[in-house]
Amino acid sequence: MTTYTPTLDHKLLERLRGAVRGDIVEPGDPGYDEARRVYNAMHDRRPAIIVRAVDSGDVIATVDFARDQGLALAVRGGSHSVPGYGTCDGGVVLDLGLMRGIRVDPETRTAWVEGGCTWADVNHATHAFGLATTGGIVSTTGVGGLTTGGGMGHLARRCGLACDNLVSVDLVTADGHFVACTDEHDSDLFWAVRGGGGNFGVVTSFAFRLHPIADILGGPTFFPLDGDVIRRYRELVAEADERLGAVFVVGLGPPVPFLPERWHGRPLCGMVTCWTGPQDEDDRIRDRVAALGPVLGRHLERMPYPVINTLFDDLVPAGLHHYWKGSFTQGLPDGAIDAFVEYGADTPSIQSVTVVFPLDGACHRVGPEETAFSYRDADFSIALSPTLTTREECEARKDWVRAYHRTLERHSMGGGYVNFMDGDDQDRVRANYRDNHARLTALKRRYDPGNLFRLNHNIAP
Known part of the structure; x- marks a missing residue:
């Protein structure tokens, strides 16, 4: 080298x-x-x-x-x-990894979170008070990158995106100024960092609105990889109470004890339930999820909310090789479902999972111009990823995910979620921000004309 x-x-x-x-x-x-x-x-x-x-x-x-x-x-x-x-x-x-301080005010239901925190840090600190906020599905994910890109997770249908729960941010701009941004003070920067990624400065602290969520009914239920299962999932999301988190996955059966060994490494699909409603409705939720299709295995139990945010941690530890693509859809078109079945059958590894995030409910109650995240009319966000143990394997499967993504594009909205984009997606930045791109460009020109913050999905000044 x-x-x-x-x-x-x-x-x-x-x-x-x-x-x-x-x-x-x-x-x-x-x-x-x-x-x-x-x-x-x-x-x-x-x-x-x-x-x-x-x-x-x-x-x-x-x-x-x-x-x-x-x-x-x-x-x-x-x-x-x-x-x-x-x-x-x-x-x-x-x-920023040493900047991991958190202060929770249970009276105002607010958490002040330093920029180097992970979602595991946030969930641990807030759960002590029976509170939570939307924050990803892998606990080792950084708060900063996820939130400034928008921020999806198990609680999005009920609580909105992570960026929707921001009350304020402390930001260091390209000229070295420290700015405390809210809806009232430096509101243009506060608007931009809610979806605009790292283009406008370094967020040293976030203040999040919290919600009274402590224990949940959560965990995965696995089914055969079948289009009818996914269509029933589509129906479930359309009718479900917003307190039901319903992330869907397509991939290979993981080696977990509640899934029969004959399904380990074979194509299947599943729903990761996160029910934040009352416990006396748990059995109804279990039955509704089981009605999606033949249940191959499930681990759907009462657990503290932070636990559900760790269920994928062992599957995707640091040090693997990733290449991602992302898209948004309105509804879940039959053509997209057909692509899940076709390409899901050729998933290259247990770590390579197609993930479908519902974006309805509270996410739809924010207007497309209210934050930089503009896809408020999208119903689902889809992440595609070959994740392999070696660089050579990952390079060899890039064609799989590119073909998969091209197929999905025929049934998608044009842009995608910035946090699901890879380095060769810079040409999609304008589409990712749609009508907000012009305003973001003007703000970039004002606050970072030299494009110091360019190592991102860059909004060029």
Whole structure:
């Protein structure tokens, strides 16, 4: 491997050392290889420096340094960015992973969450008070990337997207200014970060609205991979109480004890239930889900809400190789269902799962112009991912997901969810933001005319 060594202004670097409380890691330092590693092992990059920030002052100093040096700046929270935007070659990585403080006010049902937190951190802190908010389906996912992209999860039908539950954010802009953004103060930036990704600055803290959710009925129910099962799922979502989270998956049977061994590694589909309604309705929910088709196996039990956000963790640990595509649909067209069955039968690994997120209910009660996330008329968001153990296997299956995505596009809305896009999807940015793209571009021109924050699905100034 050829190592790229940039020329740094060492006086500025020493000034940076004096300005930050966190560690600065350089090539050759002990722990450099560990510090540069990200979740998606497809990205093996060598930054010039990695700053492990501990507070907003460190963030401001690092942003100023990267800007003044003319270096690429990668901002890393949970490091789950599939295109590898949390790292770079020859630039600066601003690692927020040590900024994981959380304060919960149960009276106002608000949580203040630092930018390096994961959803496991948030769920742990809020569950102590019987509260929760929408936050992904894998607990190791970073709060920052998921929320600024929009933020889907098990609670979206009842509570809206993660970005819909934002009360405020603290943001460091490209000129190094610290801005507290709400609907009343710097409202244009507050609008932009709710779906506009990392294009407008580094969010050092989020304030989330919380909901009284403690224990739930949750877990997966598996069925044969059959179009009729998926059509019944479509009917269930159309009629279901918004308190029913109903993420659907297509893939290969995982090696879990509640699924007969003969189904391990074979194509199937399933629904991950998250019922936040009263416990005395649990049996009704179990029966309704079981009516989708022949039940191959299920683990549908009462559990603390944080547990359901960990069910995929062991399936997709850090260090695997990912390549993703995403799309939105209105309804769930028969053509899309046919694609799930056709391509699902050729799913390349147990870790490669097609995930269908319902986006109705509370998500539809926010207008397309109220946040940067514009697909408020979409009913479902679909994520496609070959996830393999080696780079070679992942490269070999890219054609599978591209063909799968092209087939789905014939039944989709044109753009897709930015957090499900890979690095070769930059040409889709305008479609991803639809009518909001022009406003986002104007704001980008105002707040980041030099495009310092460009390692993302970039809204160019």
